[in-house]
Amino acid sequence: MKQRILQYFRYTIFWMIFFIVARFVFLFYQFDKSSNLPLIDWFLAMLHGSRLDMSMTGYLLLIPGLLFIATAWFRGKILSWIMSIYTVLMLLIISLLIVADVELYRHWGFRMDATPLLYITNPSEIAGSVNIMAALVQSGIWLVLFVGFIYLYFKFIAPHFAKFQSSNWKTSLAFLFITGTLILPIRGSLGIAPMNVGFVFYHSDNLFANHAAINVTWNVGYALSKLNKNRPVVFFEQEEAQTLFNELFVREGKREMLLKTSKPNVMIMILESFTSKVIEPLGGRKGVAPNFSALAKEGILFSRFYAGGDRTDKAIPAILNGYPSHPTSSVVKFPQKSQELPFLSKSFNDLGYFTHYTYGYDIDYANFRSYLANSEFDKLTVKTDFDPSTYNSKWGVHDHIVFERFLAEASDAQQPFFKVLMSQSSHEPFEVPMETVIEGDDEESMFLNSVFYTDKSLGEFINGAKKTEWWANTVVILVADHGQRHPNNTPSHVPLKFHVPMLWLGGALAVTDTVIDDFSCQMDIAPTILGQVGGDATQYVFGKDIVQQNQPDFAFYDFNNGFGFISDSLEYVYDITGGKLVVRNENTTDESVKRGKAYLQVFMNHFSGNKK
Numbered sequence: 001m002k003q004r005i006l007q008y009f010r011y012t013i014f015w016m017i018f019f020i021v022a023r024f025v026f027l028f029y030q031f032d033k034s035s036n037l038p039l040i041d042w043f044l045a046m047l048h049g050s051r052l053d054m055s056m057t058g059y060l061l062l063i064p065g066l067l068f069i070a071t072a073w074f075r076g077k078i079l080s081w082i083m084s085i086y087t088v089l090m091l092l093i094i095s096l097l098i099v100a101d102v103e104l105y106r107h108w109g110f111r112m113d114a115t116p117l118l119y120i121t122n123p124s125e126i127a128g129s130v131n132i133m134a135a136l137v138q139s140g141i142w143l144v145l146f147v148g149f150i151y152l153y154f155k156f157i158a159p160h161f162a163k164f165q166s167s168n169w170k171t172s173l174a175f176l177f178i179t180g181t182l183i184l185p186i187r188g189s190l191g192i193a194p195m196n197v198g199f200v201f202y203h204s205d206n207l208f209a210n211h212a213a214i215n216v217t218w219n220v221g222y223a224l225s226k227l228n229k230n231r232p233v234v235f236f237e238q239e240e241a242q243t244l245f246n247e248l249f250v251r252e253g254k255r256e257m258l259l260k261t262s263k264p265n266v267m268i269m270i271l272e273s274f275t276s277k278v279i280e281p282l283g284g285r286k287g288v289a290p291n292f293s294a295l296a297k298e299g300i301l302f303s304r305f306y307a308g309g310d311r312t313d314k315a316i317p318a319i320l321n322g323y324p325s326h327p328t329s330s331v332v333k334f335p336q337k338s339q340e341l342p343f344l345s346k347s348f349n350d351l352g353y354f355t356h357y358t359y360g361y362d363i364d365y366a367n368f369r370s371y372l373a374n375s376e377f378d379k380l381t382v383k384t385d386f387d388p389s390t391y392n393s394k395w396g397v398h399d400h401i402v403f404e405r406f407l408a409e410a411s412d413a414q415q416p417f418f419k420v421l422m423s424q425s426s427h428e429p430f431e432v433p434m435e436t437v438i439e440g441d442d443e444e445s446m447f448l449n450s451v452f453y454t455d456k457s458l459g460e461f462i463n464g465a466k467k468t469e470w471w472a473n474t475v476v477i478l479v480a481d482h483g484q485r486h487p488n489n490t491p492s493h494v495p496l497k498f499h500v501p502m503l504w505l506g507g508a509l510a511v512t513d514t515v516i517d518d519f520s521c522q523m524d525i526a527p528t529i530l531g532q533v534g535g536d537a538t539q540y541v542f543g544k545d546i547v548q549q550n551q552p553d554f555a556f557y558d559f560n561n562g563f564g565f566i567s568d569s570l571e572y573v574y575d576i577t578g579g580k581l582v583v584r585n586e587n588t589t590d591e592s593v594k595r596g597k598a599y600l601q602v603f604m605n606h607f608s609g610n611k612k
């Protein structure tokens with residue numbers, strides 16, 4: 001047994017060394033960029049990147065683990081033969097990925113994923129892009145890498161298999177346990193966030209340094225696992241889809257000015273699961289969110305406002321990038337895509353604002369580390385910036401503590417500022433640090449009680465903000481990240497599930513006690529607020545300025561393989577998998593359904609990499 005365990009350890013070290021060498025290959029190939037990195041960043045790229053290296057090594061050890069279990073009763077000859085074939089095959093595939101990636105990165109600016117598969121149908125385009133000299137250099141690197149590690153394997157690893165003596169069931173049982181523990185390096189943590197590329201993003205402002213930490217083999221495997229989820233939908237010829245999409249927007253024209261100053265402080269406070277069903281002025285249940293309901297009289301309430309999707313990792317890009325929700329995935333999980341998007345933080349940076357994101361969650365959740373690294377906020381406040389004694393929620397730090405920190409940070413911030421906050425306490429499991437107000441131990445009652453707690457924290461924040469000197473020149477945008485099936489267990493696809501509040505408050509408002517009834521959604525926030533402060537909104541092509549004259553008012557949302565479209569005359573929900581409408585009103589026709597289909601097709605085409 002000892003022989004086999006020691007050999008398994010040697011094999012693990014073999015692959016870890018291979019991936020360290022592969023990272024050096026990447027850094028030296030990109031020497032024009034890596035030479036600008038301090039030596040400490042080379043070390044940190046190795047250190048942080050080791051998490052993905054261990055995860056990929058864990059995957060590679062699964063089959064050997066099973067082989068060690070199955071061959072415990074035999075001498076090492078059979079195992080040695082099988083392991084040699086397996087290792088040579090893996091080295092061949094992985095070394096090819098590595099050398100392809102180093103050149104592709106020079107052109108794409110992101111580590112290789114499944115994108116090359118988009119071009120397989122056009123081999124002539126691939127051939128036309130090949131640089132002969134680069135191909136020769138890559139071939140040389142591949143030969144050295146592949147042959148070099150084949151030599152190391154047969155010199156230092158393979159001979160030990162032949163020395164194995166037959167063993168017994170205890171050895172099989174031991175390797176069953178060892179193989180089972182591979183879930184730890186593969187998953188990368190014991191927390192709620194499984195391994196994602198954001199785990200290794202360590203640099204606050206150098207994207208190349210973060211890219212250097214990525215294990216490209218892991219990245220390709222992850223992208224391939226998501227490939228079927230990211231395929232574009234096709235309802236029309238692309239030209240027709242684009243024409244129908246363009247008809248949904250008016251890009252120029254006068255707008256109603258909602259603010260009395262052209263350069264206000266801007267806050268966006270994103271409230272977890274604040275469905276319209278708990279907001280009394282929107283027809284919601286009385287007494288659940290009394291502060292929000294009362295504040296509606298002090299500001300501008302957007303009464304027909306909808307979330308773009310059904311999860312937080314879909315909502316944040318909808319709000320900050322004006323980018324729609326993907327029906328089955330999220331752009332947050334693809335840093336090579338999110339880095340290409342416009343960001344409100346970048347737009348406000350261009351306007352001379354100080355930008356800041358405050359987040360009580362674990363930043364590794366849903367790959368937000370890499371997403372926020374791409375956002376270029378001047379400052380991030382995340383879970384680890386709070387005292388560990390405040391980590392009293394499953395998801396991080398409870399809202400009243402985060403709101404207090406947010407208020408203090410605003411008072412200390414350079415003005416004008418653009419600040420974003422994401423709350424979390426009204427997320428499952430709905431446990432809040434407050435004496436129960438809405439009684440009941442069922443999930444719905446606990447949800448309502450958690451909303452009451454967050455609403456209470458919000459009321460205290462607003463009361464404190466009104467006492468500051470910056471309040472007079474500030475607009476605060478309160479918006480939910482998504483809806484909730486509670487209360488009343490609303491079906492996951494109907495418009496009511498996606499109907500959420502948006503409320504503008506603050507001393508910078510030119511009008512108060514106002515309701516805007518135009519249909520709108522989260523993708524419209526960026527164009528609307530930039531229109532109020534004189535910013536450039538031309539990049540936010542999937543949203544509209546809500547208060548621009550002659551703008552068609554509509555809301556679009558999507559969910560797992562379906563989408564909804566709502567306007568003053570239309571309301572329909574389309575099931576993509578079934579190819580049919582599952583909700584429709586009397587005004588819905590085949591012609592009108594084309595609008596929603598075109599919107600989704602243009603977006604999915606963009607998400608898949610074709611930006612034409």
